[in-house]
Amino acid sequence: MGSDSIGISASGLRAQAVRMKVIAENLANADSVAASPGGAPYQRKIATFRAVLDGKQKGGEVEVTGVTGDKSAFGRTYQPGNPAADATGYVQTPNVDPLLEAADMKAAQRSYEANLNAIEAARGLTMRTLDLLK
DSSP states (O other), X not given: OHHHHHHHHHHHHHHXXXXXXXXXXXXXXXXXXXXXXXXXXXXXXXXXXXXXXXXXXXXXXXXXXXXXXXXXXXXXXXXXXXXXXXXXXXXEEOSOOHHHHHHHHHHHHHXXXXXXXXXXXXXXXXXXXXXXXX
């Protein structure tokens, strides 16, 4: 029983760690531009998850199904001196919104902490049960 809940929470930890890594990559590339004129800049990435249900239990683990590119439009900034500028002087900018990334990071952090707390609680209950059986 305790190991099931610890395993489920551990899968949540792994998923949120991937999510935080993707968000960190997005933030690191928020100001990057294409290497060539008219080229595409960094495309925001999004981690996707799914529930993996076990026939024996009502709950299930979470699994990272992939990291996909955000299909929203790139920004454009007028910078005629930039080497990545097109013929009209515009540079495409990444579709990364630092405020959105910060909010996503905070949510991922809270979920990660909640899973840690669940593991600690399950571990504590298992230890109490073992103490009672002595």
